[in-house]
Amino acid sequence: MRHISIDHFSAQYSIEFESQAVDEISEDNECTIVVKTEREENLRSANYNLLSRFLYNGFRISPLIVLSMLGSATGLEDDYYGIASYSCFVVADMCKIIAIDKMAGKNRDYFNFTRNSFIYSSETTEEYNRKLIEGGNKAVIDKYTRKDAFNLTFPLVLPSKLPIDDSEKEDLFNQLFYIDKWIVLETRKYYGELCEKIYHLSKIRFCRFGNPDASVFNRFCSDIGSYVAHPGLSSVTAKLNNTIMVDPTLATTEVVPTDKDDVTFFIALVTFIFFTVSIFLFMGYKICKASKSRQTISQVDNVNAKEERKNIV
Numbered sequence: 001m002r003h004i005s006i007d008h009f010s011a012q013y014s015i016e017f018e019s020q021a022v023d024e025i026s027e028d029n030e031c032t033i034v035v036k037t038e039r040e041e042n043l044r045s046a047n048y049n050l051l052s053r054f055l056y057n058g059f060r061i062s063p064l065i066v067l068s069m070l071g072s073a074t075g076l077e078d079d080y081y082g083i084a085s086y087s088c089f090v091v092a093d094m095c096k097i098i099a100i101d102k103m104a105g106k107n108r109d110y111f112n113f114t115r116n117s118f119i120y121s122s123e124t125t126e127e128y129n130r131k132l133i134e135g136g137n138k139a140v141i142d143k144y145t146r147k148d149a150f151n152l153t154f155p156l157v158l159p160s161k162l163p164i165d166d167s168e169k170e171d172l173f174n175q176l177f178y179i180d181k182w183i184v185l186e187t188r189k190y191y192g193e194l195c196e197k198i199y200h201l202s203k204i205r206f207c208r209f210g211n212p213d214a215s216v217f218n219r220f221c222s223d224i225g226s227y228v229a230h231p232g233l234s235s236v237t238a239k240l241n242n243t244i245m246v247d248p249t250l251a252t253t254e255v256v257p258t259d260k261d262d263v264t265f266f267i268a269l270v271t272f273i274f275f276t277v278s279i280f281l282f283m284g285y286k287i288c289k290a291s292k293s294r295q296t297i298s299q300v301d302n303v304n305a306k307e308e309r310k311n312i313v
Contacts (some may be wrong), residue, residue: 006045046239067206080171083169083172083176085160085171085207086180087159088212090176090228090230091183091217091228091233093180094224094228095220095221096206097113097183098220098224100187100195100201104191111154111227114156114228117156117182117183119152120179121148121178121182122148123176125178129146132144132145138206148175149163149171149176154227155227155228156179156228157229159172184209204220212230214232
C-alpha cells in the first residue's frame with residue numbers, strides 16, 4: 001500500500017493508492033474518495049498546482065477520482081483558477097491535435113471527436129455512481145453522487161462561470177479532467193507518446209495563468225471555435241450563434257447548421273442565370289433565323305435579276 005498526502009488542501013485529506021489497480025473506498029474525516037488507479041507513463045507536464053501535477057505526472061486515473069470538498073482550504077479564487085486551468089487544458093489539447101492533424105495531412109471528424117470525449121466523461125461518471133451505489137449507504141450515495149456539469153453541444157461550449165455549490169464544482173472539475181484526458185489519450189494513440197515533441201509543440205505555451213494565449217491559438221488552430229468554445233478565446237465568439245444542442249446518447253450523425261439566407265440567395269442566383277442564358281439563346285435563335293431569311297430572299301432576287309437580263313437579251 002502506498003500513501004500520499006496532499007498538504008496543499010489540508011492535512012486531513014489524503015489519497016491512498018493500491019498498485020494492483022483495485023477499487024477502494026476510504027473514509028477519513030467525513031471525506032469519501034473512490035479511486036481506481038494503474039501505473040502509466042507521464043500524461044502531461046502541468047505546473048498550475050500540486051494536484052494537477054500529481055494527477056497528470058504520476059498516475060492514470062481510471063475510471064474516476066473524486067476529490068471531495070476540493071478547494072475548501074484555498075477559497076473561491078483558487079477554485080476559479082483551478083477550473084480555468086482545466087478548461088484551458090481542454091482547448092489546448094484540442095488545439096494540439098488539430099495542429100498535428102494539419103501537419104500530418106489527416107482529415108478528422110471533429111464533431112464525433114468532441115462528442116466522444118464528452119461521452120467518455122459521462123460514462124466515467126456513470127461508472128463511478130454505479131460503484132458508489134454498490135458499496136455505499138444512502139447517506140454516502142446522496143452526498144457523493146456525481147452528475148454532468150454541462151451539456152453536450154457542438155461546438156462544445158465550456159462553462160465560463162464558477163458554480164457556487166461545492167458539489168457542482170467537483171462535478172465540473174471531474175468532467176473537464178476526463179474530457180481532456182480522452183483528448184490526450186486519443187492524440188497519443190494516433191501519433192505516439194512523443195507526438196508533441198515530434199511536431200514541435202512541447203515547448204509552446206498554450207495557456208498562461210489558466211487562460212488561453214489567443215496568439216498561439218490563432219497560429220496553430222484558428223478554426224478551433226468551430227469545435228470547442230472557450231470564453232477566453234474571442235475568435236470563437238461568433239461561432240456560438242450556430243451552437244446546436246445534441247443528446248449524447250442518441251446523436252449518431254453529424255449535424256451541420258444551414259444558413260437559409262445563403263441557400264435562398266444561391267437558388268435565386270441559379271434561377272437568374274438560367275433565365276438569362278435562355279433569353280440570350282432565344283434571341284440568338286431569332287437573329288440567326290432572320291439572317292437566314294434575308295439570305296434566302298437575296299438569293300431569290302439575284303436569280304430573278306439574272307432571268308430578266310436573259311429575257312432582255
